[in-house]
Amino acid sequence: MAFVNEYIQEADYEKYDLRRICGEHNLPSQRGHMYSRSWTVDRETDAFLIQVWSHHESRFEGWAFYWKGEWTFFEMTGMGGGGMRPDGKCWYGYRIKGFTVPLQLESRRVEIVADLERALGDYCGGGVFSTYKQGTATVEFVEE
Template sequence: MAFVNEFVPEDDVKNYNLDKIWDSYHPNFKGSKPIGFRHSWTVDRERNVFLIWQSSGREEFSNRHTFVLWWKGELLTVILDVCDESFYKLSDNIGKTVWSLFEIEKPDGLGLRDKEIIPVLKEALSVYGYRGAQRQLSDFKVEFKF
């Protein structure tokens, strides 16, 4: 099975404790969610891997995005930058995101090397596309500078 974008079923929200993950990346919400919020992810159920967008930066870091990647039973924080070559023309349903890797934060003692993680991350981001389960563009490309 390959990665797919989907809204997370309630059983998986509980099994993976996604509300707790949300709270840890969004402390200003203090246990609540924005109106109309639904957990969504890019998931490969066969490999038990998922990617969830968490936030984007502000002001001079507005191109910086934070994702969580669940892989081999561990939650990794992945920080990526959107490069200048990226573009979006929503009215024409086209666009391109060029990602640059800023950092992968791993739990202490986890013996994973970035070279093990990066191919899976690229695969997930390619399927994530424009905005995962939230919105896709029919003519959209994803490229990497890492």
């Protein structure tokens, strides 16, 4: 199944304890504040991508990827993209730093990264605000 961009339902805030967890990973001056009201989610695989913080003075933004019960927090910036490919999908490039796979899931790293790339592709550069419905993403992982 594909990831979809949607507004977060109240039941999901509670199910994943989003207000607390995302609030704890916001910028120090905004701790406790829930930044996003939307996400890119695949309910079938129990995975989602959510923005945790943004600051106009930072080139990167804070994000989280939840995958089958495990959270990964990282920073990400766009490297361009958009537009429609011949197959009707949008395309975007992202640079990610600080992404680590939880130790207990290291054997599934390839699958987790593939799902993250799928989520970023379907995020289409804007989530619920994107005019595209499906896409692909190129991800470059960088050192801090």
